[in-house]
Amino acid sequence: xxxxxxxxxxxxxxxxxxxxxxxxxxxxxxxxxxxxxxxxxxxxxxxxxxxxxxxxxxxxxxxxxxxxxxxxxxxxxxxxxxxxxxxxxxxxxxxxxxxxxxxxxxxxxxxxxxxxxxxxxxxxxxxxxxxxxxxxxxxxxxxxxxxxxxxxxxxxxxxxxxxxxxxxxxxxxxxxxxxxxxxxxxxxxxxxxxxxxxxxxxxxxxxxxxxxxxxxxxxxxxxxxxxxxxxxxxxxxxxxxxxxxxxxxxxxxxxxxxxxxxxxxxxxxxxxxxxxxxxxxxxxxxxxxxxxxxxxxxxxxxxxxxxxxx
Amino acid sequence: xxxxxxxxxxxxxxxxxxxxxxxxxxxxxxxxxxxxxxxxxxxxxxxxxxxxxxxxxxxxxxxxxxxxxxxxxxxxxxxxxxxxxxxxxxxxxxxxxxxxxxxxxxxxxxxxxxxxxxxxxxxxxxxxxxxxxxxxxxxxxxxxxxxxxxxxxxxxxxxxxxxxxxxxxxxxxxxxxxxxxxxxxxxxxxxxxxxxxxxxxxxxxxxxxxxxxxxxxxxxxxxxxxxxxxxxxxxxxxxxxxxxxxxxxxxxxxxxxxxxxxxxxxxxxxxxxxxxxxxxxxxxxxxxxxxxxxxxxxxxxxxxxxxxxx
Numbered sequence: 001x002x003x004x005x006x007x008x009x010x011x012x013x014x015x016x017x018x019x020x021x022x023x024x025x026x027x028x029x030x031x032x033x034x035x036x037x038x039x040x041x042x043x044x045x046x047x048x049x050x051x052x053x054x055x056x057x058x059x060x061x062x063x064x065x066x067x068x069x070x071x072x073x074x075x076x077x078x079x080x081x082x083x084x085x086x087x088x089x090x091x092x093x094x095x096x097x098x099x100x101x102x103x104x105x106x107x108x109x110x111x112x113x114x115x116x117x118x119x120x121x122x123x124x125x126x127x128x129x130x131x132x133x134x135x136x137x138x139x140x141x142x143x144x145x146x147x148x149x150x151x152x153x154x155x156x157x158x159x160x161x162x163x164x165x166x167x168x169x170x171x172x173x174x175x176x177x178x179x180x181x182x183x184x185x186x187x188x189x190x191x192x193x194x195x196x197x198x199x200x201x202x203x204x205x206x207x208x209x210x211x212x213x214x215x216x217x218x219x220x221x222x223x224x225x226x227x228x229x230x231x232x233x234x235x236x237x238x239x240x241x242x243x244x245x246x247x248x249x250x251x252x253x254x255x256x257x258x259x260x261x262x263x264x265x266x267x268x269x270x271x272x273x274x275x276x277x278x279x280x281x282x283x284x285x286x287x288x289x290x291x292x293x294x295x296x297x298x299x300x301x302x303x304x305x306x307x308x309x310x
Numbered sequence: 311x312x313x314x315x316x317x318x319x320x321x322x323x324x325x326x327x328x329x330x331x332x333x334x335x336x337x338x339x340x341x342x343x344x345x346x347x348x349x350x351x352x353x354x355x356x357x358x359x360x361x362x363x364x365x366x367x368x369x370x371x372x373x374x375x376x377x378x379x380x381x382x383x384x385x386x387x388x389x390x391x392x393x394x395x396x397x398x399x400x401x402x403x404x405x406x407x408x409x410x411x412x413x414x415x416x417x418x419x420x421x422x423x424x425x426x427x428x429x430x431x432x433x434x435x436x437x438x439x440x441x442x443x444x445x446x447x448x449x450x451x452x453x454x455x456x457x458x459x460x461x462x463x464x465x466x467x468x469x470x471x472x473x474x475x476x477x478x479x480x481x482x483x484x485x486x487x488x489x490x491x492x493x494x495x496x497x498x499x500x501x502x503x504x505x506x507x508x509x510x511x512x513x514x515x516x517x518x519x520x521x522x523x524x525x526x527x528x529x530x531x532x533x534x535x536x537x538x539x540x541x542x543x544x545x546x547x548x549x550x551x552x553x554x555x556x557x558x559x560x561x562x563x564x565x566x567x568x569x570x571x572x573x574x575x576x577x578x579x580x581x582x583x584x585x586x587x588x589x590x591x592x593x594x595x596x597x598x599x600x601x602x603x604x605x606x607x608x609x610x611x612x613x614x615x616x617x618x619x620x
Contacts, residue, residue, distance in 0.1 A: 287616065
């Protein structure tokens with residue numbers, strides 16, 4: 001079992017109706033690793049600047065996360081500043097500073113090269129491709145992307161898709177990628193572009209998995225207190241791939257469980273700011289919420305006879 | 311078993327990206343009756359004008375729907391004109407003509423008065439109350455409402471809620487009613503206002519049932535072709551109450567099945583314009599799609615051991 005993530009390591013400044021934080025740990029690679037490391041061993045590939053508080057990663061080291069691929073470069077760490085209103089589904093980006101990320105070229109260490117499962121976080125598809133080119137035996141590749149890459153790096157993204165087993169995007173990204181407004185049709189169009197399966201992430205409305213054989217729907221956990229939705233999608237990906245790696249399977253039943261595990265980890269991530277909740281999370285809590293998802297969707301078959309009496 | 315609906319009977323003119331229809335059968339009472347009558351006996355209370363093509367209701371009569379409470383008044387039938395863009399979740403109302411509906415006062419016939427389950431379609435809460443006042447032995451009351459009544463008839467709506475067992479609204483209506491932005495908190499606030507349970511209708515994102523004891527989530531069926539979302543909520547209500555009436559139960563397990571049956575009927579309603587699909591629908595198709603919902607959400611429990619090897 002071995003899992004690799006390439007993604008951003010960021011210092012985020014976030015404001016929601018429920019509070020704010022300045023320069024706190026964030027980035028797709030961090031949310032992914034924090035979620036997945038509860039379930040399996042993870043290698044992180046990314047870059048930080050010389051202003052980065054490395055002790056913030058102690059909790060990942062304690063969970064056995066391999067940080068050898070986390071390069072320290074001269075300059076400032078990648079920064080993102082955003083704000084959410086009461087509609088927590090949409091972030092308003094106030095500022096993005098690439099900083100050391102601008103000249104980042106991912107280099108995989110010995111352990112990372114041997115990873116069987118790989119998550120390509122939301123970065124330039126050209127960099128995502130460079131990661132795949134260094135991987136020696138990838139068995140399952142999942143990738144995220146965003147509107148910016150879909151327009152500015154379309155050709156690179158299209159050449160990546162045939163190497164992607166699970167494309168993880170939201171409704172609008174999927175529509176933009178495929179030009180289809182119906183999301184199920186759009187998922188099939190993405191499959192024709194090469195992605196073997198598609199996970200449509202819908203925030204508080206849950207997630208839909210579309211494979212060649214089946215469709216599966218996982219709700220979002222009905223939380224009463226969502227503090228900060230940042231990182232929900234990457235925590236989802238961490239739970240999803242973490243479980244697949246732990247189970248060593250990508251059979252339909254495992255993909256369904258992985259989708260629920262994704263929703264489970266995402267639901268924890270948004271309960272607090274930054275990685276505050278994922279940092280202290282225990283596997284027993286994860287299991288208990290996973291079980292609660294079963295309660296949330298289970299229902300009995302209809303009685304044999306429903307026909308009305310004449 | 312006996313089910314009553316009070317709601318509008320309308321001539322709708324609808325345009326979607328997939329076509330248009332002029333002066334076709336519509337209205338909450340009609341969608342509800344068409345859906346529920348596949349499962350149980352339904353009485354309809356409403357009003358039509360002297361321009362209404364009564365033969366359009368033949369399919370309901372054939373299903374045994376009691377139309378004694380459908381008053382014919384002098385004047386024109388209630389008309390609604392609307393348009394949907396590619397985002398089929400939101401209708402743009404172009405014109406509403408109350409016509410004979412303006413002076414409508416519901417009068418329940420002999421069979422309707424004895425109904426055990428009642429659906430109060432989206433009409434003035436004062437009229438909804440008048441229906442309840444005539445019901446002799448209501449056992450379960452469900453009600454829909456909308457933003458317009460929440461602001462213009464707030465007092466009447468608040469006095470109705472303690473008599474409502476299942477409030478069926480969408481996210482924004484629930485937020486407006488309760489002043490809570492989190493939908494789960496908002497559902498609990500609606501319960502404090504008197505509604506015993508709340509069903510949050512979320513269009514293509516499914517439906518959430520919140521009762522005192524439990525929460526249940528039903529997805530929307532992943533359709534590739536949605537032609538006209540008009541009437542989805544009322545078809546949902548028809549499936550929901552139709553099944554409860556058929557089962558003669560409002561136990562938690564029945565409420566869960568009813569929520570899925572609601573999603574099932576709504577998914578058929580939107581496949582064609584007006585009541586075109588519900589008119590020809592057979593119970594066997596309904597059962598088969600209900601079963602498909604089980605496939606859509608089912609997943610296995612986690613293995614006993616998930617802890618990582620040391």
